[in-house]
Amino acid sequence: MKAHAVAAACLVVLLVYPVVNPWQPYPQAVLLLGFLLAIQASSWNIISGYAGYISLGHSMFLGLGSYTVGILALRWGVNPLWVAPLGGVVATVVAVLIGSVVLRTRGHAFVIITIAMLLAAQIMAVNLRGLTRGSDGITLELPFWHRDFQNIPFYYAFLLLLVLTVLFSAWLRRTKLGTGLVAIRQDEGKAASIGVNTTRFKIVAYAASAFFIGVGGGVYAYYLTFINPVGSFAILGSVTIVLAALAGGRGTLYGPVVGAFLVNLVSEAATVYAGGVQSRVLLFGGALVLVVLFLPNGLLPTAGEWWRRRHPAPVEYIEQPVVSSVRDRLPERPAKGEVLLSLRGVSKRFGGLVAVEDVSLDVRQGTITALIGPNGSGKTTLFNLITGGLPADSGEIRLDGRRIDGLRPWRRCHLGLGRSYQVTRLFPDLTIQENVVAPLADSRWRTMLSDAVHGHEAERARELLDLVGLGRFAAQPAGALSYGQQKLVELAQVLMLEPRLILLDEPAGGVNPGLLGRITEVIRELNAAGVTFLVVEHNIPLVLDLCDPVAVLAGGRVIAEGTPERIREDPAVLEAYLGAGWTPAVR
Numbered sequence: 001m002k003a004h005a006v007a008a009a010c011l012v013v014l015l016v017y018p019v020v021n022p023w024q025p026y027p028q029a030v031l032l033l034g035f036l037l038a039i040q041a042s043s044w045n046i047i048s049g050y051a052g053y054i055s056l057g058h059s060m061f062l063g064l065g066s067y068t069v070g071i072l073a074l075r076w077g078v079n080p081l082w083v084a085p086l087g088g089v090v091a092t093v094v095a096v097l098i099g100s101v102v103l104r105t106r107g108h109a110f111v112i113i114t115i116a117m118l119l120a121a122q123i124m125a126v127n128l129r130g131l132t133r134g135s136d137g138i139t140l141e142l143p144f145w146h147r148d149f150q151n152i153p154f155y156y157a158f159l160l161l162l163v164l165t166v167l168f169s170a171w172l173r174r175t176k177l178g179t180g181l182v183a184i185r186q187d188e189g190k191a192a193s194i195g196v197n198t199t200r201f202k203i204v205a206y207a208a209s210a211f212f213i214g215v216g217g218g219v220y221a222y223y224l225t226f227i228n229p230v231g232s233f234a235i236l237g238s239v240t241i242v243l244a245a246l247a248g249g250r251g252t253l254y255g256p257v258v259g260a261f262l263v264n265l266v267s268e269a270a271t272v273y274a275g276g277v278q279s280r281v282l283l284f285g286g287a288l289v290l291v292v293l294f295l296p297n298g299l300l301p302t303a304g305e306w307w308r309r310r311h312p313a314p315v316e317y318i319e320q321p322v323v324s325s326v327r328d329r330l331p332e333r334p335a336k337g338e339v340l341l342s343l344r345g346v347s348k349r350f351g352g353l354v355a356v357e358d359v360s361l362d363v364r365q366g367t368i369t370a371l372i373g374p375n376g377s378g379k380t381t382l383f384n385l386i387t388g389g390l391p392a393d394s395g396e397i398r399l400d401g402r403r404i405d406g407l408r409p410w411r412r413c414h415l416g417l418g419r420s421y422q423v424t425r426l427f428p429d430l431t432i433q434e435n436v437v438a439p440l441a442d443s444r445w446r447t448m449l450s451d452a453v454h455g456h457e458a459e460r461a462r463e464l465l466d467l468v469g470l471g472r473f474a475a476q477p478a479g480a481l482s483y484g485q486q487k488l489v490e491l492a493q494v495l496m497l498e499p500r501l502i503l504l505d506e507p508a509g510g511v512n513p514g515l516l517g518r519i520t521e522v523i524r525e526l527n528a529a530g531v532t533f534l535v536v537e538h539n540i541p542l543v544l545d546l547c548d549p550v551a552v553l554a555g556g557r558v559i560a561e562g563t564p565e566r567i568r569e570d571p572a573v574l575e576a577y578l579g580a581g582w583t584p585a586v587r
């Protein structure tokens with residue numbers, strides 16, 4: 001709230017400034033270039049801050065906007081200002097086209113390709129002479145307003161664009177798209193397993209990060225009244241954007257804006273006192289190294305962290321009872337007994353190691369089926385094959401009769417498959433409520449753009465947190481909870497998907513006995529409400545008490561299946577896993 005108040009106060013000052021000082025074109029020019037850099041850094045932040053995919057060629061969109069407007073003004077004789085939004089449209093379309101190819105992969109390829117694209121755009125601008133006039137560049141008409149107004153119309157145009165960019169970025173961060181992007185940054189595999197269509201999210205983020213830069217580029221071309229390939233597609237422009245966002249605080253709303261103003265001031269000082277472009281390259285290179293070394297999180301997050309350390313907010317660990325029955329809150333399920341998940345001849349190798357071999361297994365509707373076995377017997381690998389975290393080498397996996405082994409993880413999730421992890425994988429930069437809001441039960445745009453802070457999705461997340469007894473921690477960061485509480489949050493996260501089948505990987509692992517009671521209580525209630533479970537667990541007394549039937553895996557193969565009573569006496573199970581003379585100890 002305080003940050004928004006400070007931002008509003010700064011905006012008022014900036015709005016009033018040209019009115020109070022109308023005859024000072026130089027400070028106006030410095031400020032308007034600051035606005036332009038802030039527009040770029042704030043937009044870049046959407047793909048590279050929120051989603052964590054670093055683009056080193058983002059100034060390409062500024063050049064695309066400039067050239068779109070320059071070419072249209074040249075051909076049609078229209079005023080550049082009126083067609084500046086088309087610069088944004090062209091930048092967005094190009095971003096979708098590039099993103100659709102590059103963002104299907106994870107990791108570093110994206111960084112390299114963004115630089116290559118920037119250089120390719122420059123080469124095209126040089127060579128498509130018929131369209132761009134090549135290296136000679138395009139000269140635009142002078143602004144239509146009277147000279148006395150100087151930079152003021154540009155000043156307000158860039159300020160308006162900056163306000164729109166920040167509002168857009170703030171709105172986007174509050175949607176499920178925004179929480180999904182942060183989830184991708186923190187753990188892309190886990191994000192996919194909770195229904196986030198990571199490919200689509202990244203393409204949308206990349207396109208969203210291009211629009212306002214493209215519009216800004218259009219206005220900038222008119223401001224300069226001249227554009228050429230070297231100036232419009234300069235690598236230094238991209239470096240400046242990255243530096244501004246990193247210095248201010250990548251991934252925050254206002255960090256890139258603050259960073260942009262700082263970098264712009266330094267850039268101006270270099271131009272005035274240190275001889276211009278050459279010194280700027282040196283200065284920015286050095287500054288980038290210093291920021292990475294000494295301010296890795298950027299100015300605003302570092303200052304915020306310092307403040308929180310001095311004024312710590314108390315974190316409560318008070319146990320809260322389950323507030324009401326799960327039964328009231330879940331949709332009706334179909335009758336017990338039908339096969340819900342079916343595996344036939346599923347195998348997986350890692351090089352020479354056979355982790356899962358020819359596994360055939362049925363999980364029936366309404367059961368809590370256990371999957372047990374010694375360490376390294378392939379249980380987690382089998383979970384990964386079912387949810388799509390790993391591709392199977394052979395075999396068939398069906399959910400409710402539908403073959404799912406060729407589907408991406410989020411598609412399997414949308415069909416009703418949820419999972420928790422052996423070691424909890426909450427997203428540490430999201431609050432507990434955001435962690436629970438993040439899953440997507442379907443692939444509709446409406447769901448993706450729904451509000452994650454207020455409204456139906458957020459209310460449902462609060463309900464589910466209440467359900468597992470952690471509603472009071474909703475606004476805390478995920479790391480503030482004990483391990484067992486994190487397991488419960490992960491369960492609430494899975495429930496957000498209203499899954500038909502939940503795969504639980506060691507729900508009791510590392511959990512204190514008090515919380516373990518809570519976890520089993522929730523599992524029983526959910527099961528009574530019709531949710532089916534497949535549980536991997538080493539706590540055998542718990543398994544024998546909670547689950548029926550039980551399947552035993554050893555060396556990647558199913559060696560026994562049946563009721564708990566049968567399994568505890570099966571000679572093959574006693575030999576491979578439980579040990580001869582095994583008797584259930586008290587839990």
Ligand SMILES: Nc1ncnc2c1ncn2[C@@H]1O[C@H](COP(=O)(O)OP(=O)(O)OP(=O)(O)O)[C@@H](O)[C@H]1O
Pocket residue numbers: 350353354355373374375376377378379380381382422
């Ligand atoms: N990504 C991987 N690359 C190579 N080998 C792997 C990989 N994942 C698992 N393995 C190997 O596959 C085998 C089965 O591992 P997995 O984690 O599925 O067993 P598990 O039954 O879940 O064990 P635990 O009970 O200890 O969690 C092990 O030998 C393991 O080392």
